Amino acid sequence: MFKQYFPYELQGLVEKYAHKLVSFVYPFIEITFHEYPEDGFERSKAYAAIKQYLSTNSATRAKRFKADMARDSRSLILSMDDYEEVTDKYKGIKLWWASSKTIPQTQVFSIYGRGEEKRYYKLTFHRRHRETITKNYLNHVLNEGKAIEARRRQRNLYTNHRSEEWEGYQRIMWTHVGFDHPATFDTLAMEPNKKKEITNDLITFSKAKDYYKKIGKAWKRGYLLYGPPGTGKSTMIAAMANLLEYDVYDLELTAVKDNTELRKLLIDTSSKSIIVIEDIDCSLDLTGQRKKEKDTNEKKNEEKDPIKKKVADDCEESSSKVTLSGLLGFIDGLWSACGSERIIVFTTNYVEKLDPALIRRGRMDKYIELPYCSFEAFKVLARNYLDLDSHDLFAKISGLLEETKTTPADVAENLMPKSAEEDADACLENLIKAIEAAKEEVRLKAEEHEGL
């Protein structure tokens, strides 16, 4: 701006002194945080954290916002619009945050598809606070921002698929959907003491980072959930994920080609996650022999019919070659070495079928039996489904549940009103009828057995 008043030779000198003069009378320091650093294609983590920090800390002060749908699709996240400015206070120090963008004069074709505008935040503060701001305040902003992001993070349910050959590369895939299961430990029908023990165990685990470090163990925990079908094993996994706010990886072992692929999939899981292998007794032949001997009739049929034979061969070929030792290797070796804060859950209907190597102490840290529905568990369901804490029919139901094995799934099914006319009394009556019918069936079967 001084240029036009001074001869050309003096311009450099004047600019130099003008700059000094300005910094003398302009006692502020400015720091800019660009969304995309010049030497990288990756979005700057600092920019993302500042955005989160400002979205909660500027909401009462800024006047213009950009609105984004939060990842849970239920709420909106407001962030400062471009060219907006807000003030912040830290230990009595006033600071200014401004959001801005640069638009280059020349049009550049960008293959990265992020447009040519470059967004940045600019922080301004008085230079006498330089130490406090650069040493403490910025750390505070980044940590807060990351914490807010973690809270807003949507959790996912991942499932694996058969790997695909793609231009010579093997692609191993986890695909995910948002994890939105409503189950919680409150809605889980189970003895209250047992429930308390499990939730305490989970919470202790999630807070035990330093402890695991101290004792030199990888920060992981293995659970084996066992019990008959419909007793709430899968429901409990959802409740665990909701309690700890972890992602869930539902590992389908039969779709995993071999141990190498298993390893790759597991390396690809994130921390704060639950890795689930359901029905472990079915997904893996735990005797070590992958293919069961077919009975001779089956074989003869296949030999006669070429199409049948082809289908059977294909099935055998595509069946998983994951072995027990591969799985154990992952649980003990590699699993310990990479990643942390992970829970692995196996479920089975037949705990007695499992290989002792898989369930020996140290591999599985906790065994949880999900039994048939007890009266205590029934009370949780009655409260949940019918808003009932007590009822005249409870005594009768208690007696019936003791005599007849009934799963929580069956109880839940009967407690759900089938029509608008059905009230709580009708639902309880339905349940009683259902249990009595099951009891009768058991009696008849026993008689038949004795008659044989």
Ligand SMILES: Nc1ncnc2c1ncn2[C@@H]1O[C@H](COP(=O)(O)OP(=O)(O)OP(=O)(O)O)[C@@H](O)[C@H]1O
């Ligand atoms: N303990 C429970 N508390 C609350 N609801 C339950 C419980 N057990 C079962 N249910 C109900 O029954 C349904 C089936 O339960 P779930 O899928 O968790 O059983 P599971 O033990 O995983 O069975 P499977 O061995 O066949 O996989 C659930 O959708 C839930 O509504």
Ligand SMILES: [Mg+2]
């Ligand atoms: Mg299940």
